[in-house]
Amino acid sequence: MDRASTDLLADLTARGLIHDTTDRANLETRLASGPMSLYVGFDPTADSLHVGHLVGQLFLRRFQMAGHKPYPLAGGATGMVGDPSGRSDERNLLDLDTLRHNVSRIELQLQRLLDFTPGTAQAVLVNNADWTEPVHLLDFLRDVGKFVTVNQMLAKDSVRSRLDSDNGLSFTEFSYSLLQANDFRHLYEHHGVELQAGGSDQWGNIVAGVDLIRRGLGKSAHAITHPLVTKADGTKFGKSVDGAVWLDPDKTSPYAFRQFWIQVDDVMVARYLEMFSLRPLEDVRATVEAHAEAPEKRLAQRELARELTVMVHGPEAADAADEAAAVLFGADPTQASEAALVVVAREVPSSAMQSAQLDDLLGTLVDTGLASSKSEARRTLQQKGYRANGVQLDENAQLSDIALLHGRYLLLRKGKANHHLVEIS
Template sequence: MDLIADLQARGLVHDTTDLAALKARLAEGPLGLYIGFDPTADSLHVGHLVGQLFMRRFQMAGHRPFPLAGGATGMIGDPGGRSEERNLLDVETLHHNVERIKVQLSKLLDFEPGPYQATLVNNADWTASVTMLEFLRDVGKHFTVNQMTAKDSVRSRIESEHGISYTEFSYMLLQANDFRHLYETHGVELQAGASDQWGNIVAGTELIRRRLGKQAFAVTHPLMLKSDGSKFGKSAGGAVWLDPERTSPYQFRQFWMQSDDQMVGTYLRMLSLKPLDELEGLLAEHAAEPEQRAAQRALADEMTALLHGRVAADHAARAAEVLFGGDPTTASADVLAVVAAEVPSVDLPGDVEGIRVHELLLSSGIAKSASEVNRLLTQKAVRAGNRVLDEDGLLRASDLLNGGFLLLRKGKRDFLVAKVS
């Protein structure tokens, strides 16, 4: 199966310019492509994965990806998908964000020297020195206002209460000029992006045709959506970030584990780098026994290992086992450290032998009163590791797990970890 056919089978092709010409060009040899992102935060989120892995598929097929950081366009903001103008970021913040995102991109694309190496470019490098008159002469004259206002996102903003500033209105032209610049300087012939970027991307192919007399290509992929049809992003709250300091590998893995049955097949086809026939076999297995969550487990494992590494993925999976009823006594110190980061935790100096559990449960908020602690102990509802505590609530030295961790559990889901020094 060729690259385009594979993308289509995965549901990753939404719109294209000249598909037959693009297929012919891909058959000729390596091609440069780019997808842009505006560094309005210091981390990408899961909604960006489709685009970055779209480039990864091209790289695996022998083409060169150019992820583009919008150091210039990020100062303005794309009006698409917004009802109001975004807050403008200063240069220092944008630079910081780009540097942080570089690390995340290195997990998704191969930047090692070679014929297909990825190259991170920043549109601030070629936009900052362009004067207003040069921009109007070299870019603006190739577009009509009619053409620009025909874009749905622009028209809806014009008709809204808040309107649209000239700053945001010009975003399409800046993105078009990025494509023209990359075509001339790096031989980038294809721009890809999410389906809501179609108007901006096609503006770039038009600018290349009018100024250079050359053919360039555009492909969009569908947005990654939740089961209710809403987008994943950072604006709606509850964002799942790619930076482990914002979303831990454990939380990242659990996000995929919680995928709806109706969406997990879509996510696997769009994101997994495994062959399609392997995925279809997995999804057939999942359909036969959905309660086993085989598809969610495979998706969570692959995405977490890809972004955070095999070791972190394994630790996150084992930590989930502990937190969902697995045996904590066989967990390594590293796994228990992951558990400690996800539940209330305290430091406990000295020996635990003979310590009563009451104060630990009260100070952590797991129990609200001394009478509740007594009731829980009477009901045999408190465990230290695998041991059900007696009514006296006394801890033993043998309750300590690997790494000096003490794991207390009330019922099935309330945990407290004490790190004993």
């Protein structure tokens, strides 16, 4: 276990997961001396975490695999205030019901990727509302505020950029880092948590906690941040055409989640594998090399998608997503099993129709949403953009001429990746 701990920082470094740490030698020594506790906070700004949060969650997981004790934290209290970090304008406060609901959803997700079975490295889920709500204002000002100077707070990038902007910064958001600092102190005092991790945008908030622990308790704590995940073209990571890629299967289906990773650019796939995969770095590097040999096989993307889909949604959902993709992107849908088509029906837009409706080809294409107007349907037909059960359609095509899959399915496809499954009755 000591060996694992010693290697941990080296492994994280090799994976490009370390942006900044407090005194590195110190941290290394501490890690080598035995298991420690660490925490990462997640604010309930939505009713689900998204792929951008995975790096933080996996940070906890990596430490746990090395024998350390992770404390995933749901920001029931900090979520009420709003973190100004990385934002150019003031957040809208969420109402309490929404917040409570969000916390409960996020707590479920925080329990997915970590090991909660009893043991020295057992994960512990905490919520900062539990120790923040009971605190009285005057106590807070005396016990926390007194250890922090406004001068320091004003020096933070996140604060300064807002002061320079037209949008200003409310006192509420200004105080955010005090709450987070107090979290770290609380966890240090009551749970022996010595390390806080987070994204590089959290550095200021994290070291505020380190400072508070030193000034208030006379103890020394550690901080570590990971780089924020970026995309090759500079656009925000974690957004697909349909919006954010959520971890909640009701918000982003396991199939859509899988596809998000499958469609990662070649230039970024090695980086993402290093950052997200829990497999040993040598294995990851071997995959990347094999990928470079034959990039058209998308080996790296497939490994990445498989591992993360299994991790987040479980092996059954990952199998079903694989199968659906095989039907949709495989050469010949007529070979698909009926079970696979049932999966597909859940994953792509689908509808039920009478066989007579198929006589109206243009109408069907509009009804299924594969064309926004009959004109567009006609144009796309002229451009050979539609297939039905794998057969290319033209303007004179009759859908009724096409053999249904398993006697009742018609799989329509526009272009490469737009599908609609019609069940005929």
